[in-house]
Amino acid sequence: MAAAAAGVSLALWPSAASVSSAASTTSANTGHAATHRGGTASVAFAGSLLAVDNEVVGPGFQRATGHSYTGRGGGSIGLAHDIAAGEITPGVFESVGAAPIRALEPRFTRWYVRFAASPLVLAYNPHTPYAAVFRNAAKGNGSLAAVFKAMARPGFLLGRTDPATDPQGQAFIMMVELAQRALHLPGAIVGQILGAGATTGTGGNLSQIFAETALDSHLEAGQLDAASAFLSQAVQLHLPYVRLPAAIDFGNPADARQYASASLVVPSTTGQKTTVHGAPLVIDVTTLHQPSATKADVAASNAFLAYQLSPTGRRDDAKEGFVLLPNTLFGSPGAVPASVRRELAHAR
Amino acid sequence: MLLRRRSDSSRSRARATHDQAGLRFDVAVDRRTVVVQMVLAVGAGECVAIVGPSGAGKSTVLAAIAGLVPLRSGSVWLDGRFLSSSDRPAVPLRERRVGLLTQRAGLFPHLDGASNIGYGLPGGAAHARVGELAQALGLEDVLGARPARMSAGQRQRVGLARVLAADPRVVLLDEPFSALDPELRRKTGAWVSGEVRRRQVPCLLVTHDLAEAQRVASRVAVLEGGACLQVAEPEVVAREPATQAVARLVGYDAFVGVELVRPLLSASGAIAPGATTVGVRGDLVSLAPENVSVGRGSQTSPGVELVGRLRSMVASGAAVEASVVLDDGSEVPVRLAPGQSLPRIGAEVRLHVHNPACFDASGRLVQGAGGKPSAAAPALGRAPVPHGATAG
Amino acid sequence: MLGVVGVLGAVAVWLALLGPLGALFAHLSPSALRTSLSAPHALSPLVTSVEASAVALGVLVAVGTPLAWAMTRNRLPGPRVWESGMLVMLLMPPLVIGLLLVFFVGPLTPIGHGLARLHLSASNTFFALVVAEIYEAAPYYVLGAAAAFTSVEPELEEHAWLLGDTWWRSFRRVTLPLAAPGLASALAMAWARAMGAFGAVLVIAYHPYGLPMQIWVTLQQTGLAAALPFALLLLVVALPLPVLAYVWTARARIASGPDASVGDPAL
Incomplete structure (x- = not known):
């Protein structure tokens, strides 16, 4: 999980870059969907999710929704530090364990959903x-x-x-x-x-x-x-x-x-x-409140989370070696965006 | 081992040629597209000048003797001691005891004059010899200065002092006086030939100035295009240049086909049989006096007469340098003495050439200037070193 | 002289290039400095870095100097090949060097087995740190030293030999003094590279922590504020040598350069 920075980013960015180029191709193929919605889901995730998010879930999300996707991997704790300091402003945060998300409460979020474990x-x-x-x-x-x-x-x-x-x-x-x-x-x-x-x-x-x-x-x-x-x-x-x-x-x-x-x-x-x-190595995900985000970006972030928690998104994670857990909400339900709440209710 | 064998009292004849004191070499060296070849023996205390145009291979010969370039063939011997050949390991540079002054002097830029001069001495700059040499060459002022703060002429002299301080067994000087003014040039040249004689070491001096060669050296080797064309005393080279090419190098200005020449006193051999070309040197030419009737057999002074038109005249000191164009278009320079009545530009003039040098169709000398027959002239092929020496 | 616009332009570019450094001082809080540097063992990564870099430089000087000399004096067949090899090393991202070192000197490789016989391991040891630093710094030193030797005319060495010097004596009396300013620059560059080596170190020498690793780990663990003091420490320790070398090189150029006849500041 502790991964990206300085030298290591050399290894990480090429895959991220290939995703963003895929994004532009995708928006061209799916007509003007992306341009109309105009949103970008900017996702920060634990290093162990790098492959599944950048190569499977991210592209699938783009195809399914027409939103754009950018991903950034790193150590969960380090990412939380960067988010808290305003160094990076992702709309979605996927962490190993809830502690890094809790560290961002209540300014950035007040809830998270647990959906998988990483044995x-x-x-x-x-x-x-x-x-x-x-x-x-x-x-x-x-x-x-x-x-x-x-x-x-x-x-x-x-x-x-x-x-x-x-x-x-x-x-x-x-x-x-x-x-x-x-x-x-x-x-x-x-x-x-x-x-x-x-x-x-x-x-x-x-x-x-x-x-x-x-x-x-x-x-x-x-x-x-x-x-x-x-x-x-x-x-x-x-x-x-x-x-x-x-x-x-x-x-x-x-x-x-x-x-x-x-x-x-x-x-x-x-x-x-x-x-x-010791605590279970679980994957927790939430959206982050970023004052600088546009409405379209917020919509894209919410859509990404809904896609990740949908049966399709969950299947992708299972294929890549994660153990699925029932989608479980922690924190204050009132703060959960409607689209995510719908997905949670749907799964139930 | 070789040295030990040579100290034997019974010496073979072949070895005896090596055992003489002095430098002998027979080298062929690749230099860009040409092969530079030269064979020579320089006696102890003798100074030989190598003259030739730029690119002739003069510096290459010095580098070959010093051991800085590999030999294509041949060998170098110093005082009976083997230095290098193409088929045996060469003696390392530091054991050769060869003193080399290159054109750029090659001073150590981080050392002052005294340290440069004393570089090859135990004790370096502090050695007594440094002061002596500095005094002899007028270098006292630059002993404490680094080369960057010396004039080009000072650098050359410091380089010269550095070479001689190390007590070399042979002295190789490449244009050592080129940056000196004429006065200092003469003085330093005389000092060098004196040192060479006193130390009884052989010396090779590269120059392109024949007058300097005459002053400092007892013999001149003429090099052109990588080949050694002639080796002889300076006067001999001037009078009897072995070939037309040498003649051009040592001051012959024009070469005229014999059909244009009217021989004067042919009975005395003004033009040798077989000659096709006459070499003309400015100092041997005079304008035929108008009041003297010049005709076949009527002249007292042997020589040839040329007829042409005066093209130009330029004042040169008290005299006048004139240029005369012959029928075939070749130009002959003439030095007109002061007081002589000057013809008009374009006028037909007759030139009197005293005893010209004559060359055959292949450019070889058949008769030296002054009417001497050419039998002794070409000093080529006097190979002092065995191993199948080839004349350059 | 440049005009006012030119000078202002130069100042702007210079400030832009040094901008990140300004940020370092702007964001460095004295309390964080105190906390980070007064923790027990806080300075041991500094000691590790200095020791490893010193050993790496010692090795580089011992083996890189002769190589650089041979490269510039045409003592080797195919001179271009040697130089190209060093350029490849220079172009290689340090991270890639590290990954390749795993294949080259990892504990289960033939070289690794040989090292094990000497009780050495090039994986997560002080030795591994030295190895990583050598590989990151080597091209800088070798190419720098080669440039320094190139600036010494071979003719001068030949003169020294003809004047009776052995190779070693001429090297000491002529080659080394004349190449010294350039060698010092190369050494300073290599020192900075070794002290700051991170990519290859991250892969084969995660432990023991040197300064760059300490910065990285602290960043991971407690964030930027706690890591910055170590960045300052790295700067303070790694910088003096390059600066001294630079000053010395500049002075040497003034003292023996061809411009010296124009005016010597010593007079």
């Missing part, structure tokens, strides 16, 4: 000596405990993202904690897999920590034995992966209580000590 998986390199253990576990005819024991071996090359900035990086550490308990593994195994102090604020074995965009590259280049990944990433990049039980994969809101039993101290560059508890 953690273990992506692995099919060409290393450990691959067999993972492959068996993936097929269901090997024990998951063997996978964790393999990861605890000295010299095992594990990759994960930064718990200081990235919810996935935090969740991965807590997932190992939960796995240790659920699979009845020795208590020392958490330290053996993640390095000493991973849950107490040191970050653990720092050589395992990569920038989120770079992590996939290291695995694809065959330079890691296994890496933390969202199911959606593994699906989109065609990485072989091991699904984890719902009780430890942070993808099932029903297991929230179970997730909350794990915790870690977030390593910080500024010296503050913050403890976080």
Whole structure:
């Protein structure tokens, strides 16, 4: 999730650019629909939604509604900072977890809809000596405990993202904690897999920590034995992966209580000590009140949200590796735009 | 190893030619589209001038001896010591003990005059020799100055001092006096030939000024188009240029077909048999006196007579430089002495050429100026170095 | 002299180019500066960056200087090929360099195995940071040094050899002093590149944090206000060397350039 800025934007913008060029072609094809409505849905989303939003949902939305679409990916927390500071002014915000949206209340929004979850998986390199253990576990005819024991071996090359900035990086550490308990593994195994102090604020074995965009590259280049990944990433990049039980994969809101039993101290560059508890990795979406937005843009933003929550939009996300949850509204219903409310009622 | 072998008391004849003191070389070097070839032996204490037009390959020869350009063929020996050849590893530059002054002097821009002069000495600028050389060349004022603050002439002299300070076994000078005024030019030239004699080292001096070559050098090598046309004493080259090309380089201004020439006193051999061309040098020509009847066999002074029309006259000091056009269109310069009665422009005049040099159809000298037969003239092919030397 | 309009135009362009820098100081709050820089270990990324850059520069000087010299003295076959290679490295986005380094020196590559035998890893280590910085800074140093050596006429080296110098002695007495201002510029440029290296670092050396990484992570974690002090720190640490080199180069040009005969400010 922690992704775009400076150097990384080099990798991100080409896809965004191709979408906007597609947008102009689309408006030409669908007659003057876009010109008549004139609205642009400007969407800020967590980095893990980059592919699905820019390549599937965005273009589908344009075709279906005639509105234009621009997308911008980044870490949810970082995006929230940028929105609050007025550095960026998106009309729609899709975040991993509700906390970044809550940080924008009540000035920008007072509600959000939860519609999907993004479970953690273990992506692995099919060409290393450990691959067999993972492959068996993936097929269901090997024990998951063997996978964790393999990861605890000295010299095992594990990759994960930064718990200081990235919810996935935090969740991965807590997932190992939960796995240790659920699979009845020795208590020392958490330290053996993640390095000493991973849950107490040191970050653990720092050589395992990569920038989120770079992590996939290291695995694809065959330079890691296994890496933390969202199911959606593994699906989109065609990485072989091991699904984890719902009780430890942070993808099932029903297991929230179970997730909350794990915790870690977030390593910080500024010296503050913050403890976080496990919570489902869910996708929450809302529209943002931007004083500078035109009526047409507001209409486009609302339409995007309705499209995302519609059966078509949900199917796109499911295909890309997200686990669908029933559309659920949080916050004050009165503030929800009519078109979104209609979609919620429709689904019910 | 070679050196050790040569210290043997029993020397073979082939080796004896190498063992003489001095520089001997037989080189062929690629220079753009032409191959520069030259064969020469320069004795210890001797200075040989290389003259020729720009682009003749003069600097290339120096660079080849210094070891800065690879040899296409041939070899270079100094005081019996092998320096380089096309088929053996050359002696590294720092061990050659070759002193080279290039046209631009090549001073180190970050060092002052004294440090430049003393560069090749242990102790550098502090060495006593730096002061001596600076005094001899009038460089005391620029010892503390960097090259950027020196005049072109000062830079040349600092370069000269730097070369001689390092005690080279051969001195190679490329147009070393070109930026000096005539007075300093003469003084410095005399000083250089004195140093060369005193140190008993061979010296090669590139110049395009024959007069300078005559002053400083005991022999002149004429180079043109990459080929060495003649090597001889300066007077010999002036009198008996080996070819028409050399003649043009050493001051012959015009070449006239013999059919235009009326020989005077042919019995004394004013025109040698086989000659097709007569070389005319301004200082050998005079206007035939009007009051003297000039006719076949009636002249006392041997020579030839030319008839043409006066084209132009330009005052040159007390004298007058005149130009006469012959029937075939060729121009002959004439120097008219002061006091002589001057003809009108366009008037027909007769020129008296004293003992001209004569060339055959292939441009070779058949008779030197002054009526000397040409037997000894071409000094080509005196290959001092073995290994199948080819005359340039 | 330019006219008033010309001077104003130059000022406008200059200010526009330096505008972002002005924004840095405008938005930097003293309290944020205090908070960010007084946190425990807040300065360790600075130390990491300085150390890694110093090592990277040491390596570059040791291996890049001879390469640059050989490139300019036609000691190598196909001189254009060597230069083009450096230009390719210069054109390569640092992020791409990082991604390619994963394939080249990753722990499971042949080189990675070799490094492991030396107890080194080019993935998320100080060594990896140095490697990333070397690759980002190398083309700047090598091309800069090559330009510096090109400015020294080969004829001068030949004269030094003919006057009895060994190669090394002539290099020390002639080549190096004459190339020194240019080499200093190249070094300063490389220093700035190494200190500011981010793209390749992000990919292969996320840890240990150097200054640019610290800025990025702080930005992610707490936002712009907390990250700006580190940007200022980067500027303060990385800038003096290039400025000194620039000043020195300018003075050296005045002292030994051909214009010196016109007037020496020392007189």
